[in-house]
Structure formats: structure tokens, C-alpha cells
Amino acid sequence: MEIELLILAQLMQGPKHGYEIKKNIVFVMNNKKIINNNSLYPKLRRFEEQGMVSKTMEEQEGRPNRHVYAITEKGRKDFYDKINCFTPEMIEVDDEWSIRLAYYNLLNEQTRTRLFEYRMQMIQDRMSRLEKLSLSVGDSKYLMYSPELYFYTQNMLEKEKELISAMEEQMKDRLSNSD
Known part of the structure; x- marks a missing residue:
């Protein structure tokens, strides 16, 4: 669950392209192994299919176009549900604890x-x-x-x-x- 929560948390701050989401998660969690393209893009696709995220194409001059992702109202609700829903066992896990501290202002x-x-x-x-x-x-x-x-x-x-x-x-x- 932590990766999904981290992705949605990034989009709560505004629309972002995939690389920016990944880079910010690595920075916030201080862990390069926490996310990679093989975990990020399938989750973004699933979020899009579930109506939690919208995707638009951004044209770039001299470079390939890129997708920009934005959270929807359904995604916002899911984010708040996820960040506010945890068990004592989850909070024993340092990453789950750290995620909630990273987004403490949203609790x-x-x-x-x-x-x-x-x-x-x-x-x-x-x-x-x-x-x-x-x-x-x-x-x-x-x-x-x-x-x-x-x-x-x-x-x-x-x-x-x-x-x-x-x-x-x-x-x-x-x-x-x-x-």
C-alpha cells in the first residue's frame, strides 16, 4: 500500500509527470529502492482505469511528449481514506510511519x-x-x-x-x- 499512498500524495500537491513523481518519492522517503518505473507506471495506469487519476499529453519541443497525471476527486477521497486508515501493526513498519509523518499536515x-x-x-x-x-x-x-x-x-x-x-x-x- 505504501507506494500507492506515496504516488497519490505527490498528486495531491498538483499535476506531475511520472519522472517527477518518482524523483519526489525517492527524495521524501530517502530510499532509491522504494519505487521504480516497473512499480510506478502500472499503478498510474490502474489509478487511471479506476478514475482516481487523469492523464494528459504534454508536448515538449525537441523531446518526446510526456504524460502528466492529475488526481481526481475520487483519487483525493481514496488518498484521505488510505492515509487515515492504518493498524497498529502497520505503524510498527518504519516506512508506513514515515509516510504518515511526511504528510502529517494532511492528517x-x-x-x-x-x-x-x-x-x-x-x-x-x-x-x-x-x-x-x-x-x-x-x-x-x-x-x-x-x-x-x-x-x-x-x-x-x-x-x-x-x-x-x-x-x-x-x-x-x-x-x-x-x-
Whole structure:
């Protein structure tokens, strides 16, 4: 689902040609492997068949014509449905979490709250598992992983927890200021 959501998110920002969609997704997700022409163009064709995207031909002087894609009202509705619909298991996946953060401004307040709750629960579960793991291996020289990895993971989880708490505070401040 993440590729479909990323493509639609790009078109929510305005009409784009295929290469521009791909380039922007790679930039936003900082991952060159997340999308390629073999995944992009079949999805755009399917979106067009489903009435979620329209396609026009743009003439270019001295170069081949290119297709420009624009999202339709049906596509907008589908985008909002997709970005606001997720499970706790989905939010455990870093790419799904990152997609929602990348388009955070397009989420409603209720969805933002649920997103934070799910991710915080995942962090708590990972921290608990990490603690149990460290207690179970003790001082054995046969550690399942290095102490450096343990401290790195613990630190990353703490930092993410702090970030989410700060974002929740910002959201609460905005809500109280808008009243």
C-alpha cells in the first residue's frame, strides 16, 4: 500500500509527470529502492482505469511528449481514506510511519492522536523486549548482539519517544489556541 499512498500524495500537491513523481518519492522517503518505473507506471495506469487519476499529453519541443497525471476527486477521497486508515501493526513498519509523518499536515487531529498512540505503544513494547533480552543474556560472552547495539537501540527509542511527546504537545497547543 505504501507506494500507492506515496504516488497519490505527490498528486495531491498538483499535476506531475511520472519522472517527477518518482524523483519526489525517492527524495521524501530517502530510499532509491522504494519505487521504480516497473512499480510506478502500472499503478498510474490502474489509478487511471479506476478514475482516481487523469492523464494528459504534454508536448515538449525537441523531446518526446510526456504524460502528466492529475488526481481526481475520487483519487483525493481514496488518498484521505488510505492515509487515515492504518493498524497498529502497520505503524510498527518504519516506512508506513514515515509516510504518515511526511504528510502529517494532511492528517486530521483524530488520526494524528491515533498515530501517536500506536507508535508509542510500539516503542514501549520494543523497550520492554529490549530490557527482557538484556536481562536474559546477562554477562554471557555469547551475547545475541553487542552492547553497542543495545545502547544504540535504546537511545533511538528514547529519542523517538521524546519526538512524539513534543509533537503531541504542539498538537494540543494548536487545538487550545484555535478555540
